[in-house]
Amino acid sequence: MKSTTVASAFLGTILVFFAGAGYTADKADTRKIDIGKAEYEQKCIICHGILGKGDGAYSKMxxxxxxxxxxxSKKNGGVFPFARVFETIEGTHELMAHGTRDMPIWGKEYRSSKYYDEYLHEENIDRSYFARSRILALTEYIYRLQAK
Incomplete structure (x- = not known):
């Protein structure tokens, strides 16, 4: 009888702990890092704005x-121009609207030693892979910004 009481108390304590900590599957999902959104907030928001409307703090300059x-997507017949967006961010697709390339070439930035040293700690890691993965995440985030 005593062991049942002790086991019940132990189980009750564990349940109270998890309930108090707010541990649920939904809460666990909210702790995931959105790399594309983080990249957008660090690199794009200043010109393109929080919602991607082109109204960022630097847009008037x-x-x-x-x-x-x-x-x-709307300007491309309802299809998101994935490759063009990726290449524009990477710097391999020139935009006439950018003239002398006001928009930074993030592919070049990601391959620089500043980003390499901060995120990659092994000498033999391919910097191009790192750059492409960051640009891919950012491109996917821009896809999510598309008007419905």
Missing amino acids: LNKPATDLTLL
């Missing part, structure tokens, strides 16, 4: 207005 990223 640019030679040409920042692109409204929410309309990319």
